[in-house]
Amino acid sequence: MVKAILHVNSRNVVIVAAHPDDEVLGCGGTISKLIKSGHRVILLYLSSGDSQEERREKEALRVCDFFQISSHYFLRLKGPSFKVSSPNIQKVIRIFKLITPTLVYINHDQESDYEHRIAFQLVTESYWRYNHQVSFEKRAMGIVLYEVHRLLLTHNLVEDISAEMDTKMKAMSLYHSQLKSTRWDLAIKGLNQYRGRLHNQMKFAEVFQVKILNSILPYLHY
Numbered sequence: 268m269v270k271a272i273l274h275v276n277s278r279n280v281v282i283v284a285a286h287p288d289d290e291v292l293g294c295g296g297t298i299s300k301l302i303k304s305g306h307r308v309i310l311l312y313l314s315s316g317d318s319q320e321e322r323r324e325k326e327a328l329r330v331c332d333f334f335q336i337s338s339h340y341f342l343r344l345k346g347p348s349f350k351v352s353s354p355n356i357q358k359v360i361r362i363f364k365l366i367t368p369t370l371v372y373i374n375h376d377q378e379s380d381y382e383h384r385i386a387f388q389l390v391t392e393s394y395w396r397y398n399h400q401v402s403f404e405k406r407a408m409g410i411v412l413y414e415v416h417r418l419l420l421t422h423n424l425v426e427d428i429s430a431e432m433d434t435k436m437k438a439m440s441l442y443h444s445q446l447k448s449t450r451w452d453l454a455i456k457g458l459n460q461y462r463g464r465l466h467n468q469m470k471f472a473e474v475f476q477v478k479i480l481n482s483i484l485p486y487l488h489y
């Protein structure tokens with residue numbers, strides 16, 4: 268079980284979200300930990316939603332401010348344009364080249380939401396091509412999958428977010444538009460509590476599947 272990802276020399280961590288709020292639901296506690304540990308966290312929103320785009324982007328900007336995110340990008344894919352296509356891959360690669368990410372977080376490939384699965388495919392394909400195009404020292408080390416609507420079937424990284432849960436809840440409360448019909452904040456708190464209690468009695472945890480696409484192991488310190 269990999270438990271020490273935060274000790275990776277991961278200067279630039281990109282959290283890619285299919286939609287604004289996925290990043291907080293899946294990795295809010297980890298984002299807070301990464302920033303506290305001195306990493307540079309960048310948010311990339313693939314879609315701003317099919318409706319209320321302006322409102323959702325405003326909420327996302329407040330979340331970026333709240334976490335003190337280094338930089339953020341909106342690709343504004345929507346409807347039929349939210350697909351794995353050459354132009355979309357080029358858009359993601361262009362941003363990766365600006366950022367030179369060490370690690371890339373993305374929704375996992377078994378999610379119930381169709382756009383989450385597309386997001387996984389689009390980012391994975393972009394990741395491979397980016398690594399192929401840049402010099403060795405600029406290559407990203409791995410992809411980290413996070414869970415939102417459907418649980419990860421397997422995971423190999425557990426982040427203890429007990430000390431970050433309040434921060435995560437405050438960040439989630441900024442997504443007013445998403446909390447009106449469903450209390451996602453309470454749902455994710457329950458999931459993080461479940462994940463935590465199953466692992467060494469942590470109060471709250473986020474779990475991930477780390478895809479070691481390049482050799483990440485030499486950089487891990489247990």
Ligand SMILES: [Zn+2]
Pocket residue numbers: 285286289380383415
């Ligand atoms: Zn989503």
